[in-house]
Amino acid sequence: MIKKFWPILGFIFILFIFFWQFFFKGLLPIASDTIVGLYYPYRDIYSKDYPNGIPFKNFLITDPVRQQYPWKKLSIDSIKKIELPLWNQYSFSGTPNLANFQSGVFYPLNIIFLLPYSFSWSLFIVLEPLLAGIFMYLFLKNLKLVNLASFFGGFVFAFSSFFVTWLEWGNILHTALWLPLILLSLDKLRKSRIWIFVLIFSLSSSFFAGHLQAFFYSFLVSLFYFLFRYFEKKELRFLFLFSVSSALSFLLILPQLLPTIKFIGLSARSSDLLIWQQEGWFIPWQHLLQILIPDFFGNPSTLNYWGVWNYGELSIYIGIVPLIFVLYSMLGRKEKEVIFFAIILVLAFVFSLPTFFAKIPYQLDIPFLSTSQPTRLIYLIDFSLAVLAGFGLNKFIKSNSYKNILVSLLVLGGFFALIIFLLLLNTFSLNTSNLEVAKRNFVFPFAIFIVTSILLLLKIKTNKSLTYLLLSGLVIITIFDLFRFSWKFNTFSKQEYLFPKTQTTSYLEKNIGNFRIATTDPRIYPPNFSIIDEISSVEGYDPLFLKSYAEFISAINRNKPNINPPFGFNRIVRIENLNPRFLNLLGVKYILSFSDLTSLGYERVFQEGQTKIFENKNVIPKVFIAKKILSAKDKQQVINMMFENSFEPRTEVVVQDLTNLEIKGKGEVQVKSYNSNKVEVSIQTSSEEFIVLTDIFYPTWKAKLQNGKELKIYQSDYLFRGVVVPPGKNVITFYNALL
CATH class of the missing domain: 2.60.40 (Immunoglobulin-like)
Incomplete structure (x- = not known):
């Protein structure tokens, strides 16, 4: 029994190790340390002991506490009241909630939120690598890979850079983790009717999880995979089953799809300032170095990142050992599945790098695609690499080809040698500090490569009794490599840091009524934080927000009736002009500020630390x-x-x-x-x-x-x-x- 299910038990055991701080110390996998370290009024309650704010690990992963965590809580609280969470009255002076898609209102795994919310959220995050790994294992096992190779591919997918850098967001990885189960369902569709329901469930679950772009990529790969399998035998029954499953899935997702389409049509999404011409919209060519050295450009958690734009959007890494087996899978006789996923890999690179083909959707302004950042294709890059790594290890176990493994090591070693040469000559003309960061972060991946090379060559020459011991060593090296990568980037924080009650928020809750608040500084009560305390705000942070609201707030900020884009804000909408006429009309009763606003006619009614609350006595009734x-x-x-x-x-x-x-x-x-x-x-x-x-x-x-x-x-x-x-x-x- 244990022998049969050891890979599943292995994933569970590995998850306990990876999330040990949650299971054994009670720390939550969410960047709540940034709440008390960056933002007021939360910093005020710790100001005596931490005048500069509580130290926090990674400023780059604040989005989950500013978006996904509050949205999901709002939705779950409504569902527990047997209400459909259609509307969010607490952001943007009121905005669609269900239709914003990322709330994931209909996602089946929301069932875990019957438990206390912060604990449920943590389990929600834990499930991401667990389910991704298990589903990938089952998919690869169905492709006739041995247990160890299937387990290896599943682990690589679950802890690849895409899963590591998006771990704490929740919605995007819950969308992505269903892909291997969808592909498995397609392979099983002709064998049993139950797989029709598995396919429908996995497709719709991926959609309902709440990340439209990731689902689009999953659906494309699923469609291509179906065509790949269909043209093998051209069975009409297979075509019929797929068509029926897709049609039923489409009908099932309509309650989410139609409101979202309506919202997108009325949103300011097409006016988003993330224009495709800016650096970092595509993966910069130089950032391909991260395939070998993930922190060549530094890391935001150590405050030494010097690369282009956003580390999380550009990181491509599956580990050194898996990369060797990716190369190995491409040598010699190749399975047809290897060719398929190699093509997916190439296409993902072509459309995520600044190539001629990648720019076409943006030049033609194709709806949806023209506002979607192509760096998210790293999802498919990592997925394809994980599949190929599994196939590579499987081939290595079975064939034991000295020539092919030597070629793989020489190719990868050649790239390492080239990087050493470029660093020594400082070909990139880096300043001293950046060069030191690159050199320092080169050492660990290179050491992994050297140790792996020795083990692989030992495996070639050793007897079979030591084979699995050496292979297990390679798996352990991979686990260590990817765990180190993830632990360095992600945060585990104290429960008490997660939106602690303050005197400021208590005052607002008691006195706000049906009115709204505004702030004068982005460090004060950032957009969407008010959702947690059920306080309505004129501010908001969401890729989808009403164009009419963007136009109106933009006109206020410009202090003239100019409603033309660009609006001067990027997904985060704030009022910067405290014009009483419009604040009155917007129902702004309280303004939170560091500075004095009495000269503008507002009365100071409360202060906690540096955060002052001013009351607008002339607010217009609701x-x-x-x-x-x-x-x-x-x-x-x-x-x-x-x-x-x-x-x-x-x-x-x-x-x-x-x-x-x-x-x-x-x-x-x-x-x-x-x-x-x-x-x-x-x-x-x-x-x-x-x-x-x-x-x-x-x-x-x-x-x-x-x-x-x-x-x-x-x-x-x-x-x-x-x-x-x-x-x-x-x-x-x-x-x-x-x-």
Whole structure:
């Protein structure tokens, strides 16, 4: 029994070693140390003992605490209330949550979040390399590789650079880990009906996990693999089963796909400042050195990274031992699967490097592709390399070819020799500090290569009784190599650092009501942090955000009615101009600042450490009755009118598609109940009136009277919701729908 399942048990054992700090010390695999080390008001509560902030390991992996962790918590909290988490009222003054895709609302493995959230999140991260390794093992085993080679390929995939650098994000690796199971299902599809369901489940799970680009790559490889298998025998039954499985998967993902497509169409994604001409958009040629020396350009965790742009986006590394076996797999007689994945590898390199072909989607402005950074193709590079490494070890175990292993070692050794030569001559014209970083980080991979070469040559000449001992030694070297690589980059932090309660956040929770906050410094309560405390903010951080909101905030920051892109911010939207007129309209009741804002008319009401809270006494109510309707012909005229000095946002409203409505602007209105998916407003008037709810307009929001009559929602004051209400005493319900 143990002999049969030792690879699975081996993965579990390895995971306990890799995540030992979580299992035995209670440290969480998330960069919570950056919360208390970088950001206020959290730094304030530790300022006595750590005046410069608590030391943190890696500034580059703050995105999970600023995006994935809060989004997932918001979604899970709603699901636990038996509510669909359609809307995020806490970022961007209100924005789609389910439709942003990365929340992963429908992902089946969300079931683990029935446990306490921070613990569940940690298990969510632990599952990534575990499932990736097991699924890859099963796939390679099905391709007739021996246990050790299948295990080896699974481990290499699970701890490759792509998995290491994206480990703590959650969604992207949960999308990627299903690929080997999808390919296994395709191979098994003709043998048993159960594999139809496995294929549908793995395809839809990959989609629901929450990273559209990674899923797109997975689907492409799956499609190519199907065609590869189909043209082997050209069985119509296989084509039929694949078509049915794909069609059912497509129907299954529609509840997520359709809202996301709608959101993308209304977003500022096409105006993203990550333009493809900038350095680092593609993998720079020089960064191919990281295939051999992962930290040739330094490492952000040691604060000595001097390479192009983002270490995590450009790192390609599967270990020295696996790389030798990749070369070995390409020599001599090659299995057809080796040829297939070698082609995938070449294509992934062609479209991720700054080649002629890679630039075509951006030059033609092809939707989706033109806004997707091609460096994420490292996912397919690492996947293909892991498969080839497994095949290489399998061939080595079976064939024991002295010539081919010698060629592999000579090729890799030649590259190492070339790098030594270039470093000694300083051909790259590096400054002294960067050169020292490169030289120092060269030593470890080169030492691994030397030790591996000795073991491989020993294996060639030794008797069979020592063969598996030496092969096991190679696997252990690989584990050590990739564990060291990952432990150096990733963070395990104390539970107490994960969004600790502060006096500042407690004050806001107690007093904010249905209003919003703004900040004057990116170090204060960064965008999306307020989700954790259920405090609404005008700020937000997301690749997808409404174009109308980007235009409006950009106009405020420019202090003129200019709504043309570029908007001056890159996925992180903040207000930099504290113009009272627009802060009032946006419902900003409190402003967090380091500096004094009393000269601008705001009153300081609280201070904790360096963080001050200022109250805006003139904030406009969440809902009000307009006394005058101004009609505009287009959105440019709307913003023009709102910037006119004569415009009074407290009593006037600019509407684009409403004319000939006579109102008196009299009556009483107030918010009766308020939550993310439903707002109830009670109103009493003697005549037909127009009310404005200063929540973000979005097509999925509907409105109705208590008698069930639907009301049209007008986009009012560029961003908000307005409705015409009949005379009398009424309750208006604003409610959100999936589509």
